[in-house]
Amino acid sequence: MVFQLSGKLKKSTELRKKNKDDVPVLEFRKQCRDFANKWIDIQKKEFQRLGVIGDWDNPYTTMHYHAEAQIVRELGKFLENGGIYKGHRPVLWSVVEKTALADAEVEYQDHKSTTIYTCFPIEKSSEPKFSDHSIVIWTTTPWTIPGNRALAVHEDIEYQSLTINKNDINRKVIIAKDLIENFIKENEISEHTLNFEIKGKELIGLNCKHPLFDSGYDFTVPVLHGDFVTTEQGTGIVHICPVHGMDDFLLGKQHNLELPMTIDEGGIYYEHIPVFAGKHIFKVDKDVCDEINKCNNLISQGVLIHSYPHSWRSKAPLVYKNTSQWFISMEKNGLREKALEAIDQTDFFPKQGQNRLRSMIQDRPDWCVSRQRVWGVPLPIFVNKKTGEPLRDSNVIERIASIYEQEGGDAWFNSEPSRFLSPDYDSNEYEQVKDVVEVWFDSGSTHSYVLETREDLQWPASMYLEGSDQHRGWFHSSLLESWGQEESSFESILSHGFVVDGKGRKMSKSIGNVISPDEIINNKYGADILRIWVVASDYSEDLKIDNQIINYQIDSYRKIRNTIRFLLGNLNNFSVNEAVELEQMPDLEKYILNKISQMNNELKSLVQRHDYHGIFVKLLNFCTLDLSAFYFDIRKDSLYCDGKDSLKRRSVSTCLHILFDFLSKWFSPIISFTSEEAWQSRHQDNSTSILSQTITEKDFTYSNSNLEKSFDELKRVRKSVTAALEIKRNEKLIGSSLQAKATIYIPSEIKQILSTLDLAEMCIVSGVEIKDIAEKTPSSMNFEEEDIFVDISLAEGDKCQRCWTILPEVKDNQDHLCSRCDNVWKSFQ
């Protein structure tokens, strides 16, 4: 086994050895508290800079005295209902951090392990056919061989006796039939002959010598049946070390095997371990192999790169180590069952989260809640020295909790036990546990010190929202913690993916693809760009980010800003008392108002479905397609050139006013800063924030399905005309679209539908002639719409000096104006 400690971790372990115990616990805890406080202040500012609005003056923390007290009360409930018990069990253990790790702290990475094929010589048995035989095992953890106390076979698996020859040494070995071929190959066996075949159950009950029998391990180990034994790899026989494996432990418990004390918390063999005493398990593989070889029991050794559990923080490989820990039982009080039921009653966004959480709860072992550390909430447990049972007394728990309310968990370390136990119990009869609670219990209990005790909040919460890794973290611990008290803490769970680079890779310093929020927000673009990035991505999957992607968001942002700017610029001289009643407005305005109403309803339902990406796409399309490229394009003429007080221009302004109001509100949760900037620019006399605006059911709704039908047709016609104009512009026949006249050939039904609309105005040309589709000419252009043909010619007449429309009437006007502009101009004189 090759194992490398990172430099940083080496330092940390050295330190622990040298002076961990020199530092007084309370001083150490105070430093930890100060450190956390310092970072809370920094992160608080950084979060606020993102535009996040919240109760930043009164946040909650897991180290607040009240939180620590509530965590004790929650633990007290588990103590009282019998859910907490002391167990001896292998837990995933980091010999580097010298602590047990929670399931949520474990990650799987490739790891290179030494593998060995090792013989366990069968002791003389009543069955003479097994004489001189060895049972062969294969393991990836040679360091666990000193702890071997049994072998496991499966009673139904077929095994064979072979005589093998390797390096001129003959051995009689027992191996599962299905694995022989692989065994012969991997061990470079030159010759082998089959002696006989047996079922696994015939092996059960045999005793084998420990492979290090001649090196001080002079005992035999039994062959047992194990349900978990398969013929997937190895030899179909499993070496059982009850203190360093879960299956091993359970089998050992079933058969009352000894639980040997093998290694200390740092992975060093104890003094009483023959040959290897004082050695570190990560550096002992070679010695173990050599020693087994000396005993003539090593067939071969090799290496295997395989997925192996590591600490997600230190990245160090983990081992199973038998420890005495405090557990919350998944079965006692039906915790597992209740938690599973609660999952069924929770809404998950996206849906897959439900199965994810369900399968984790279904398969998880009991919850190990103790840690041999100091920076945490001390476990409020006193163990009766005579019975070994923890004290389960609510009065004691409440006494501890109320002291914590005033002094925090420090009180556990600086008080005499009698402070918590008297007068009910004699402190001489109890031993005070000095472990702390694992941190997932802290955050899993937030409902009790945040949701339930803060007056501004309520319980259960409407939503928990975190990255998808929290299905095994916070979602998980919150569910178990609260169901220990019979209630669920959330109505819905929303989970999001992880941030990756543009190619979908994890961000890492070594690849050099890390982008920090600070870089985008403060150095280059601003928080609103990052906020757009969040909704422009689909949160249910991993979210990609790189410079190119950011440039897309900047482009989207410009389009939105441009839309808002157009509204503000044209509303500059409009006041609400000039507003026009809806019924007096032109059809185009009614159509746009109909669109606003639709968009508003859609937004409400998208919010319900938590489809914020959908909202953003709809809003962006509304700005670019419906507004900039259509409505604004058409109405520039009216806004710029119509009389300020004309009904039409006032109608347009009224529509822009309503648009501004809605757009600012719709966008405010996304681009909060820009929405505020726009809102303040429009309402300079008023200091209320855009973020305090609401959209209520009473707000305007308008629906007009007839108009929608005619405008759908109009958009088809307009698309064809615009395309035809583009061709003629490229041919240099026209420059501005106003130089053109369009002849449109359409079926009579469409003509009928469009009869109320001014097509020249809608298509921004100086004249439109509508003809029946039958009259189309060979030169007529046809685009995607098969029932629409267009001819473009130069408009007849002179160009109005004010609005640039080409009309015959302009020629006779002394100022060279069209009649509309003439009227407006006269009003100025």
Add this chain to the structure above:
Amino acid sequence: MEIKDSILLPKTEFSMKADLPKKEPAILDSWQKNNLYESLRKDSKDKEKFILHDGPPYANGHLHMGHALNKILKDIIVKYQQLLNKNSIYVPGWDCHGLPIEWKIEEEYRAKKKK
């Protein structure tokens, strides 16, 4: 007056250049100065509550993109609920106990001892 002066061209101080890194901090100041969060709570105290309960980040180190994504998404949800007429309350939290901080402090002690 010339004819072209009779055209009503748009006029606004809302510039096309966003300059967000400069403008955003000023807007943030105005929210804080006006006690936006408190006034939202006061104004919407009779409305139905929506509570997005913050999962606490670990109080250690500057924000990375994952933090930003998480908090922005939360904020967007909270703000949409407020916009749609709820009393949408957001109390941020921090996870403070545990190994990473213990390690940092141990390192600090070690550094001090060397001196």
